Amino acid sequence: MCDFSILFDGQTLATFVVGDRRWIWPAVATAVLGLLSILWLNRDRLTRQMLGPVLRSVAWLLLAACLVNPLWSSSRPRSGANVLAIVTDNSRSQLVSPDGTTQTRAAQFTVALKTGESSEPVGWLRRLGQDFELRRYTVADRLLQTERLDAVEFDGHASSLNSALRSLQQRYQGQPLAGILLLTDGNATDGAVDPELLKLLPPVYPVVPSEGPLTADAAVGQWTVSQSAFDDAPVTLQITPRIEGTTNGRIRVILADAAGTPIETQVRDVQDSTPLRFRHRPVTAGTVFYQIKVELLNAADDSLQPEATLVNNTQLISVDRSARPKRILYVSGRPNWDFKFLRRAVETDPLLSMVGLIRIARKEAKFDFRGREGQTSNSLFRGFDKADPDTVEEYDEPVLIRLNVAENELQSGFPQKAEELFQYDAIVIDDLEADFFLADQMTLLYDFVSQRGGGLLMMAGQESFAQGDYSRTPIGELLPIDLERRAEFPQGPVRLSLTRDGWLQPWVRLRDDETAEQERLQQMPAFVTINPTGYVRPGAIVMAQVEDSAGTQWPALVVQRFGRGRTGAVCVGDLWRWRLQAGLQALTNPQPDADQPQPKPVAGQPAEDLSDHARACRQMMRWLVADVPQRLEVKVRDDLTQGTGAVTLTALVRGADFNVQENADVRFSVTAPDGQVFELTATPSDTEAGLFEAGLSAAAAGPWKMEATATLADAAEAPLTASLGWASQPDQQEMQSVRVNRTWVDEVAEKTGGRVTDLDEVELLAASLPQADAPLSEIWSWPIWHSWWVFMTAIACLSADWTLRRRRGLP
Structure with missing residues (x-):
């Protein structure tokens, strides 16, 4: 049985155990009789010399304790078992x-391991x-x-x-x-x-x-990539270099393209921890690769400082820009300047594609071309090649023209099925009354925004908003403005300005700094056509407003999130004046603005319109289609548990109605940095419906590119395609910090x-x-009386007592 334990730092080092409990009382009696004998025999010494009797008592108690066979017991890892x-x-x-x-x-490490x-x-x-x-x-x-x-x-x-x-x-x-x-x-x-x-x-x-x-060392450190609708530089890279081992000198950060050609260089003091921002406007769509390089300079910026390693001084970064242009359907009640300038603004943008559906006549055509005798259909619709000639539009149907469409696209006018409408990423409605749409088409538009996640923008034509009787309709419910309550019309021209929220959004501004933006706003023409809206819905944000000479203000640009998508309202009806003013200035002053980038002419392609109006249109359309779900969405996810460069390729497949599709054949074609192509077949995910996955070990350093193809069960439907790229940088990741x-x-x-x-x-x-706790331990015990120090202690105490007695002349 344990009598007491010895603890150290919360752990039991040893335990004192009584080995033979039958001898406890005899040992106690022996100890007591011995102590009494010592006290009686040394009663004369107790007052003069206490040390001698005490030493004799210690020796006697130590010998008496040996009668119970005391044991020291401790646990230790069982040899070879753990x-x-x-x-x-x-x-x-x-x-x-x-x-x-x-x-x-x-x-x-090598020296220590060889020694071990x-x-x-x-x-x-x-x-x-x-x-x-x-x-x-x-x-x-x-x-x-x-x-x-x-x-x-x-x-x-x-x-x-x-x-x-x-x-x-x-x-x-x-x-x-x-x-x-x-x-x-x-x-x-x-x-x-x-x-x-x-x-x-x-x-x-x-x-x-x-x-x-530490020796001085500079590394790329932390970096982030963000994309916005800002026309001058839609890609922003934020770099926070990591500097270790020095507080002197300067650091140079270089942004270069994939081939290493410098794009921009920034230099700052080492002690400045402010992140560096690089803005760039890629020329093409798809995945774009950038290189970030950092160099540690001396205070004079004329030489490089030695570093612990140079591996972490470069970083390859991938920026994914959609390879497929986002499609925007522009529906207008009449031909107008807005569509002309908007189409011209986006036709050179590789990320946007605009389709037009323009009504050139209402239900009763105002003119006709003579046809053959006996023809009763509207001459403007002949040639649409409908299966039933009797269903060709009669005179009581609107006359529509299609622009920038495929052969069979929009032949029946505005889409009436989800499969037809959901192929677009955004819808723009301009100068078109609510009666143009059937009830089912309005509901379809509502689902297009709330469930499909598309964008809807209504322009301020004379038959838009309340003037188009959109109040209490599904389309009216989508708009960020309240059509039930109307505002007074301005009495004269109005000037446009940005609200506080508008200043914070890159897609609303056209300049980098506030002074230049204020100057631009002052140079804009006054507008005289406005669809007055005095009230916005809760949760909607006013990005821009107009003000008349009396100081009365009206919303000019209002946006909001709605369901999975977003909606917006442009309340100024003559924005085309802005573009005409820029054209007039270009005629009177043909010298280009040095602050504005100039397009490089490309043979066989229209020149890019870089006017402020065109840039504002592009930015607004990019915002409208931003984050719109696609039928085939691909991602690359690092799989850190599978080794260097291991990734999981995922593809989310949706049908034409944008419901997930589980019955699809998904394949990935991956191109390595050395040009080698890997063909992978994806398997359905166990956790999410419609998600397909495939694993790949992308250990080779450099840019990787992937193309995904999804073949649906419907053989009549064309396969879906998507592409993506990523950068594999195992050495840079390993050498992030020294x-x-x-x-x-x-x-x-x-x-x-x-x-x-x-x-x-x-x-x-x-x-x-070996003295630490282990899962498998053994109890190790040994008798205290069998230890040499026990008897040596007893002999030492008795010898000391005898020595003291002899020094005083006692027997």
Whole structure:
């Protein structure tokens, strides 16, 4: 039975156990009789010399305690029964010498591992092998078991530390894994550590290399890519360089194209932590690749500073711009200037394609061409080749013309089926009354925005909004303005200005700075045609407004989110005056504006319209079709658990009615940086309907491109296609930082019950592990009375007592 325990740092080091309880009372009696005898025989000395009797009493009690056979008992790992995993991070980041010395981290690890594996003298690894069953591993992009660690090659392109810990937890689940000794710098490339995983792990003992003063090093650091409808520079790259080891000098950041040709360069002080922004306007659609380069300069900007590594000074970035133009259907009640200028503005934009459906006559045609005798159909509709000649439009139907359409597109006028309407990404309605649409067509438009996720914009023609009787109709419900309450018409010309919300939106502005934008607004002409709307719906945002000479204001541009899509209202009806003014100025002053980019003429293509009106139109149309769902949407998702460059290609397939399609044949054609093509067949996802997946190991560094093809069950429907690109940069990701990641190793050690150890102290760590808790332990006991120190202590006490007595002349 345990009488007491010895604790240290919350752990039980040893326990005192009474081996023979039958001798407890005889031992107590012996101790008491002996103490009484000592006190009686030494009663004269108690007042003069207390030390002698005390020493004699200690010796007597110690000998009396041996009668109960006292035992020291402690637990220790059962020799060879517990597993200890030794994991070495053999990624290329260990080849860095952060302090500028000739010895890299890899060299430090190699020396320590060779010492541990040596047999003469016995190394620390071999000593651990006497108490544990050692399992040796290396980890780079994945966990690999090895026989020895003294010949490790540090050539891995990743540090999948989190995946390695998860793999060990799964591999040794239910087995006596006593701990994990991890030699690493803590720079994991497979994301943040999972707190739930750490709860399941045995103690982890990170061993980190020694780290002195760091050599200067510059890296690309953090970067983000955003796209907007801003016409001058729709792509914005924000770069936050990482500077380590120095506070002096300057840093130069270069934005280049995929071929390395510089586009823009920015230089700033090293101590300035403000992110750098690069704006660029790609020429083509599809995936565009950029290179980011950083260089560490001296204070004079005339030479480069030496760095710990140059691998992390470059980064390849991919920007996905839709390869398929977004299609916009423009429906107008009459030919007008707005459609002419809007179509001219977007015809050179590779991301936009505008289809026109223009009514040139109402139900009763105002003119006719003579036909053959006996023909009763409207002559303007002859040639539409309908199957039934009797269904060709009669005189009581509107006369429509189609512009920029396919052969069979919009032959029946405005679409009446979801499959026909949902092929467009946005609808623009201008100068068209509500009676033009059938009830089913209005409901279809409502579903187009709310469920399909398309965009709807109503222009301010004379038969739009309340003047077109859209109040209390499904289309009226979509608009961001309240048509039930009307406002007074302005008494004279009005001037346009931006609201606070409008200033914050890049697609509403045309200039980068406020001063230039204010000057542009002042140069705009006054407008005289407005569809007055005094009230906007809750949740809608007024981006621009107009004001008359009396100071009365009316909304000019109102937008809102609606369901999955978005809607907008342009309340100014003569925006074409803006474009005519620009054309007149171009005639009177043919010199181009130096601040505006000039289009490069391309043979066989119209010149790009760079007037402010055209740019505003393009930006508004890009906003209208932004984030509109497509029938085939492809993505690339990093799969960090499968090794270097591993990705999962996904494709979400929708039918013509934009319901997900599970019955489809999806294939990926992937082109590697060296031109090699991989053909992959996707399989349906287990978690989401209509989603198809395929795995790929894209370990080669450089730009990767993928084209997806989805063949639906309906053989009459053409296959869907989509493309995407991404950049694989395993070395840059591995070399992001040259500093030991103390945060990662401290968190892992603390939450698993281990401790962080410097590489110089690894032998001390190895010596302490056999005394640590282990899944399989054994009780080790030994008798105290059989120890030499017990009797030596008793003899020493009696000898000291005798010496004291002899010094005083006592027998």
